[in-house]
């Protein structure tokens with residue numbers, strides 16, 4: 001996903017190599033090139049601004065270092081600033097003191113929530129947890145079946161409304177699922193919610209009602225990195241409508257520019273916890289800001 005950005009940044013930084021000393025003009029020129037590379041990759045403007053001012057300020061104020069030449073010093077600063085906008089330290093999930101730990105998945109339809117639910121279920125099970133999936137997307141025909149397929153593949157049970165009982169109330173299903181998790185001693189509950197193709201008040205209200213019914217330990221906002229600039233406005237809408245404690249980036253295997261998704265952490269203040277990079281259940285990992293920065297800087 002970040003190949004073009006990566007190529008641009010590495011070539012900008014390569015131009016610095018071999019310079020014995022960097023003038024302020026060199027730093028300004030480099031900053032300008034980096035700015036263009038970030039904007040072309042769809043990184044949100046406020047994020048670009050704070051990134052560039054951080055790099056400039058630190059590069060100009062950098063002490064002469066014995067260990068690093070000036071070019072290496074700038075590369076180090078760019079790397080550290082990139083790690084910073086991606087969230088700094090890897091943020092681990094918060095587990096409930098008294099199980100079950102409840103994790104709510106929210107996001108637009110097609111963002112990859114159901115696929116992610118399966119990946120997370122398998123990931124937790126591999127670590128010795130006893131997860132349960134909950135089908136609260138009762139709007140989309142087939143959504144329950146899709147989750148059941150995902151659950152079967154991960155060998156994780158799915159809590160869903162009884163067939164034949166009509167559509168069912170997702171808030172009610174969510175509430176009852178917690179009782180079921182306690183009874184059957186599942187220590188993790190993963191609640192899949194309904195999304196729409198665009199941000200919609202009714203969907204936000206339903207997600208907020210489900211949130212109130214289950215009081216999640218984590219609410220994860222799932223965002224498709226392929227949607228480009230809309231990633232930021234969608235994140236803001238979910239932050240205001242439902243609130244979330246973490247972000248999951250999906251479809252990082254795509255070939256869109258992806259910079260908007262990288263801006264979500266800085267714009268919303270909430271950390272990126274996981275990344276999904278394919279349709280298969282194993283195409284998924286904990287998000288490490290430092291590894292992502294190294295990947296982008298080549």
Ligand code: GDP
Nearest residue numbers: 109110111112113114115250251276277278279
């Ligand atoms: P939901 O509507 O949010 O539950 O989204 P789904 O989980 O149904 O995913 C929508 C589509 O995106 C499906 O075709 C998935 O196979 C696909 N998908 C989900 N995650 C990824 C990913 O990381 N990479 C790719 N390439 N496709 C994905």
